[in-house]
Amino acid sequence: MAQSNSHGTSIKNSDTYEALREDGASKEKAARIANAQANDSQKPSVKGGKASPYENWTKDELYERAQELGIDGRSAMTKGELIEVLRNS
Incomplete structure (x- = not known):
């Protein structure tokens, strides 16, 4: 099913992508996070914060x-x- 949006069909979670872009995230970062959240095997909101500075x-x-x-x-x-x-x- 084709998506009708300005960022193309490779983005799996359009709402998350658009929200991240509005918050100033780069296109690459917004796409990476949006696609990870759309993937059931990945939990980006759970994994964060474990790496040292x-x-x-x-x-x-x-x-x-x-x-x-x-x-x-x-x-x-x-x-x-x-x-x-x-x-x-």
């Missing part, structure tokens, strides 16, 4: 997370820059 991570751990997210320029970033870009992705 980025300041407690090593630079290598931050780099690996940036790599998972496909952040460009990560190899030249300092620990502080990695933290900033991860928080804003």
Whole structure:
């Protein structure tokens, strides 16, 4: 069934996506959360808050997370820059 919305058919929970976008979330973040909430095997609201603050991570751990997210320029970033870009992705 095709959805008639501005963000396309890949978004599984349109209401959540739109609410997150209105709150200032990036398109990628809003899509990731909306699709996770629509998936019965994932519980994003339950999983949150278990990771330690980025300041407690090593630079290598931050780099690996940036790599998972496909952040460009990560190899030249300092620990502080990695933290900033991860928080804003």
